[in-house]
Amino acid sequence: MSETTRIIPKPKKNKIGLWFIYSALLLIYIWAFSGMGLPEIKQTAGQISKAIFSGIFHPDWNYISEPGGEDLLHGLLDTLAIAILGTFISAFLCIPFAFWSAANMSKGRAIPSFGKFALSFIRTFPELVMAIMFIKAVGPGSFAGVLALGLHSIGMLGKLFSEEIENMDSGPTEALIATGANRIQTLWFAIIPQVIPGFLSYTLYRFEINVRSATILGVIGAGGIGTPLIFALTSRDWNRVGIILIGIIVMVTMIDLISGYLRKKFI
Amino acid sequence: MNPEQKRTIPPSPSKIKGYITAILFIILIWGSSVKTESSIGEFIVGFPNIMDLLGQMFPPNWGYFNNITDAMLETIRMAVIGTTFGAILSIPVTLFSASNLVQNAWIFYPVRFILNLIRTIPDLLLAAIFVAIFGLGSLPGILSLTVFSIGIIAKLTYEAIESIDQGPLEAMTAVGANKIQLIVFGVIPQVLAYFISYILYTFEINVRAAAVLGLVGAGGIGLFYNKTLGFLEYDKASSIILYTLVVVLFIDFISTKLREKLI
Numbered sequence: 001m002s003e004t005t006r007i008i009p010k011p012k013k014n015k016i017g018l019w020f021i022y023s024a025l026l027l028i029y030i031w032a033f034s035g036m037g038l039p040e041i042k043q044t045a046g047q048i049s050k051a052i053f054s055g056i057f058h059p060d061w062n063y064i065s066e067p068g069g070e071d072l073l074h075g076l077l078d079t080l081a082i083a084i085l086g087t088f089i090s091a092f093l094c095i096p097f098a099f100w101s102a103a104n105m106s107k108g109r110a111i112p113s114f115g116k117f118a119l120s121f122i123r124t125f126p127e128l129v130m131a132i133m134f135i136k137a138v139g140p141g142s143f144a145g146v147l148a149l150g151l152h153s154i155g156m157l158g159k160l161f162s163e164e165i166e167n168m169d170s171g172p173t174e175a176l177i178a179t180g181a182n183r184i185q186t187l188w189f190a191i192i193p194q195v196i197p198g199f200l201s202y203t204l205y206r207f208e209i210n211v212r213s214a215t216i217l218g219v220i221g222a223g224g225i226g227t228p229l230i231f232a233l234t235s236r237d238w239n240r241v242g243i244i245l246i247g248i249i250v251m252v253t254m255i256d257l258i259s260g261y262l263r264k265k266f267i
Numbered sequence: 268m269n270p271e272q273k274r275t276i277p278p279s280p281s282k283i284k285g286y287i288t289a290i291l292f293i294i295l296i297w298g299s300s301v302k303t304e305s306s307i308g309e310f311i312v313g314f315p316n317i318m319d320l321l322g323q324m325f326p327p328n329w330g331y332f333n334n335i336t337d338a339m340l341e342t343i344r345m346a347v348i349g350t351t352f353g354a355i356l357s358i359p360v361t362l363f364s365a366s367n368l369v370q371n372a373w374i375f376y377p378v379r380f381i382l383n384l385i386r387t388i389p390d391l392l393l394a395a396i397f398v399a400i401f402g403l404g405s406l407p408g409i410l411s412l413t414v415f416s417i418g419i420i421a422k423l424t425y426e427a428i429e430s431i432d433q434g435p436l437e438a439m440t441a442v443g444a445n446k447i448q449l450i451v452f453g454v455i456p457q458v459l460a461y462f463i464s465y466i467l468y469t470f471e472i473n474v475r476a477a478a479v480l481g482l483v484g485a486g487g488i489g490l491f492y493n494k495t496l497g498f499l500e501y502d503k504a505s506s507i508i509l510y511t512l513v514v515v516l517f518i519d520f521i522s523t524k525l526r527e528k529l530i
Contacts, residue, residue: 028347029347029351031344032343032344032347032348033348035340035341035344036344036348036405036409042401042402045400045401045402048399048400049400052396052399052400077302078302078303080299081298081299081300081302081303082299082303084295084296084299085296085299085300085303085305088296088299120516121512124475124511124512124515124516125508125512126475126478126479126511128391128479128482128492129479129492129504129508132492132496133317133320134317136316136317136320137313137314137316137317137320138309138310138313138316139313141303141304142302142303142304142305143303143304143305143306143309143310145303146303146305147310212387212389213389215389215392216389216391216392219391219395219482219483220482223303226392229392229395230395230483233395233396233399234399236399241396245388245392248387248388248392249384249387249388252387253383253387256387
């Protein structure tokens with residue numbers, strides 16, 4: 001037993017490949033940082049951040065509910081309504097897209113992959129830009145926000161729904177076809193019951209995202225709490241910024257909790 | 268039991284719950300559409316405007332691509348730097364919020380609570396606040412992407428750490444390793460691939476986010492949306508959208524390929 005400390009040789013790694021990755025990373029960082037230049041920090045930055053912090057800790061409680069309707073609760077309710085309606089619209093509109101791009105719903109590969117491309121095109125189109133376009137069409141206000149969220153969410157929901165359809169069990173469908181059911185009957189009795197829980201869960205998940213998105217739509221005038229927030233930021237009313245931020249955080253957290261609870265019940 | 272009793276169909280479960288849910292849901296949708304003043308009529312009235320807009324957008328102004336390449340590169344730079352700082356800063360946050368590394372609930376619950384708070388604030392709101400503090404430019408954009416990235420990367424990574432194999436950690440504790448040795452030799456080899464994959468995933472999200480941060484004045488290509496849409500130059504706006512689409516799809520493609528190799 002003389003060889004108690006035998007050194008195990010290290011496994012040979014692909015050294016050249018690693019060096020290639022490291023140098024590529026280095027080049028990317030050199031490019032990224034050299035292009036930025038030195039950041040100029042304004043003299044007032046410290047002062048303003050202090051003001052924002054004191055605003056968050058001394059929020060403008062009176063703003064929560066004011067006579068006249070231009071207050072925090074109305075803004076949050078508006079935001080919530082935009083998110084609910086936008087999610088509802090997209091949950092309906094994305095169903096045809098989902099069946100279109102699910103690989104097991106059509107023969108051949110061309111149709112589903114074209115559907116997948118359409119969905120990823122919709123996903124990449126920023127919702128704020130969509131909102132700007134809808135503002136041109138229906139005028140500024142919450143409706144433009146609803147339409148933007150409704151259209152943009154199709155991209156993600158359609159993708160998730162089509163994956164849900166692809167992952168379902170094909171047994172019930174085959175059994176129904178064997179007993180002579182037509183396409184609509186198989187859809188109604190075999191496919192829909194299997195995918196409904198997944199659809200509902202993804203819709204709720206997207207609703208959580210849409211609540212966050214709806215809070216920023218107001219920045220460009222598409223309704224919700226974002227508009228008073230931008231006004232408060234530009235008029236440097238930090239106490240009001242504080243209460244709006246607290247309102248957003250509380251609302252989003254509550255929605256996440258409720259939606260998470262419901263999603264656990266579905267699946 | 269006589270055969271007749273056997274054949275009776277069991278009563279279907281009460282449907283009251285379903286009806287109440289449906290009624291509540293309809294009230295919710297109806298209330299929201301009243302609140303947002305949405306109506307199908309208004310949409311149909313506005314529909315020709317949308318078609319008109321799309322018609323004006325359709326032949327994109329190809330010459331405009333040269334003008335926006337610099338801004339596009341700035342957008343990618345912002346995403347790279349923001350993601351990197353976010354990843355670096357998320358390492359300590361991750362270690363303090365993993366319940367199998369820090370056994371003290373007084374530490375990991377507060378850290379996770381702060382992480383949850385960070386994730387509730389959308390990136391554009393962060394950018395608007397940072398623009399108010401630091402003025403226009405790409406610095407507020409980078410800062411908001413950094414904060415936003417910490418929220419995502421730290422959350423995903425601490426969940427990965429909590430699901431690692433405990434065997435190596437126990438073995439190392441048994442031979443007397445301290446906390447740092449435990450992390451370096453027990454945790455990092457197990458989660459490094461996931462960590463890098465999450466960084467790439469966050470980078471994809473950040474490229475998309477950086478493309479619109481300019482709308483609130485935080486640098487990048489978003490500034491040009493304001494310019495072109497403000498002057499009603501829709502052909503230029505559509506070339507920005509197309510350019511963004513190409514860049515985002517390209518980055519997504521590379522990043523997805525890399526992530527598939529990692530895991």
